[in-house]
Amino acid sequence: MVEEEGFRRYVAHAILWIGIAIVAFPVYIAIVASTQDNALIANGQMSLLPGGHFFEVYYQTIFVGTSGSTREPVGNMMLNSLVMALLIAVGKIAISIISAYAIVYFRFPFRMPIFWIIFITLMLPVEVRIYPTYKIVADLHMLDSYAGLALPLIASATATLLFRQFFMTVPDELLEASRIDGAGPLRFFWDTLLPLSRTNMAALFVILFILGWNQYLWPLLITTRDDMQTIQVGIRKMITTTDALTEWPIVMATAVLAMLPPVFVVVAMQKLFVRGLVETEK
C-alpha cells in the first residue's frame, strides 16, 4: 500500500467518511426510530437523537408484535427465518460438497452430462421456476412448513461448482497417498477432503446464510399461516396494514433485529471467511 501524503490523504479520508455516512445513516435512523414514540414519528417530528422507549418497543416487538391484524411476535418470525436460513446453508453445503466429490473423484457413466445439467441450473433461479416449484411443494403438502421453505432452495449449482474448483486444486497425490495408506473413498472424504474444505465451507456458509435469511419471494408465496412467517415477509406486512396507523418504532425495531443475525454470522466467521476466499496453501 502506498502511503499518500498531506492533502491527498485528507481527501481520500473524506471520501471514505462520506461513504460510511451514506451507508450508516439509514441504519442509525432505523435504530433511533425504534426507540421513539410512534405518535411523534407519525407527526413527522422524529428526533435524530435516540428516544426513551428502547426497552418497551423491543419487548413488544419480540414477544408481542404489532397491534394490527397480522399480529405475530417478531421473535417467532426470527426463529422461522433462522431455521430456514440454517437449513438452506447447511443443506446446500452438504449436498453440493457430496455432488462435487462425486463429479471430481469418480468416473461413472454420464459424469459430464450430469455435471452440465447441474451447471445449467445456474440459469434457473427460484424466480424463473417458481410456478412448477410451487406446484411440486404444494402437491407434497409442504406448504407452511420448514421443509417447504428450505428444500427448493437447497439444490445449488454455485456451491457445487465452487467445491468442484476447490477439489480440482487438491493435489492428486493426496488421494494416492490415502489409497496407499488404506483409506477408502469415504475415509478419504471424511479424513482429508472435509478438513481441507473447512475454510471454503465457512466462507460458503456466510454467503448462503445471508442469502437464505434474505429470501423474500419464496417464503411470501408458500407461507400463509402467520406463525410460519419469516422476518423479511413480516416487515413488509407490518407496513401494508391499511386499516391502522403503521407502528413505525416496531417496524424499525424489526428491521434492526433482521440485521443482527447476518452481522453476527459475518463477525463470528470473519477470520475463516477471509481465509476461505484467499487461501492458497494446500
Next chain:
Amino acid sequence: MANVTLRNVRKTYPGGFEAIKGVNVDVGDGQFCVLVGPSGCGKSTLLRMVAGLETVTGGEIDIGGRIVNQVEPADRDIAMVFQNYALYPHMSVFNNMAYGLRNRGMKEAEVKTRVEEAARVLELSPMLERKPRQLSGGQRQRVAMGRAIVRQPKVFLFDEPLSNLDAKLRIAMRVEIRKLQRRLNTTSIYVTHDQLEAMTLADVLVVMNGGQVEQVGNPLAIYEKPATTFVASFIGAPPMNLMSIRAEEIKSQLGSTEAGILGIRPEDFVITDQTPAGGVALPLTVEAIERVGAETFVYGTRQQDEQRVAATPGELPPGEVIVRIPGSEAPPIGERIRVAAMRAKLHLFSGDGRTRIEA
C-alpha cells in the same frame, strides 16, 4: 522382504498412447533398484503401476511371489514417497505417520511405538506435534519417509523424492536414504531423472527410454559398457562424445567392418601429441573452458580438414568435443590442441546406436 518382478509389463492409455512397451525387470530381495531416464520415458508410470495407482494393460507385476495386477494399493504391502511429499496438510507430523497404521486397525500403543521409533531415526522427534506447513522442505521430506517406514512394508517406492530440495540438501538426503535402506534392508524402487542420484544409489540400475528398458545392471558396469548410444550419453556427465565414423576408418583403426558410432568419455581423453596404439587422436580448437576446481572441461571443435570424424548424431553440436582434464590448468581459448584416447577406452556402436560392438 520381497522380490519385485516385472514380466513383460505394458501400459497403453485409452487414447492409444503406449507409455510402457513391455518391461522386464527383476529386483532381488533387499536390493535398491533405480529407474532412470529422461522425462516422459515412462519411469514414473512404471513405478505407479507397481504401486497400484495405474492399471496394468499387459504383463505381470509380482511382489514377493504374488501377482498384484488386480490388488488395491493398500493391500500390496508397499509404501510410497511422493515427489511433492503429499503430506496431509491438516494433520500433525505424528498423525501423518500414524494415519496408515490406524487405517489398518493397529492398536494405538503399537502405533505410538512405531511412529516414535521412526521419528527418532529420522530426527523428527521434537516436531511430532507440528503441522507440515511449519516444517522446512527437508523435514517434510523426512516426514514422508517416516510415513513409509512406520508401515514396515515389503517394498519402498520413491517417486523423485529429492527433486524439490536444494542441491546441498539433496546430496545429504541421498546419503540418508541409502543408509536407511541398507539398515532396513527393504526392497526399494526409486525413480529419478538425475543420473548422479541413479549412479550413487542403485544396486540395480534400469535405464529407460521411450517406454522401454535400454539397459539393466550394476551402475558401474553400465557406465563402463553402455549397451546403446542412448545409455552412453545419458549416464555420465558431461555426456560421452559420440561421433559417427565411416567403415574404412573403423577397419583400419579398430578392426571392425561396419560403419558405426564411436564414443569416448570426456575423462578418457588426454592432451598429447602421441597417438596410442590402436587408439584415436583428434586435433581440436579450444572454444570454451569450464573450471570447476578439481577438474576442468574443455569444449573444442574438431577442425574442418580432419575428415576422420563426421557429424555426431544427436547429443553434441556437430563437431563439438568435450574433454575433461584434472586440475585447473587449461589451454587458452583459440589454441589448437591434440587429444588422444586409448584403445581400451573406446566405445563402438552400430550405425543406429542400438547395439554395442565389442571389438
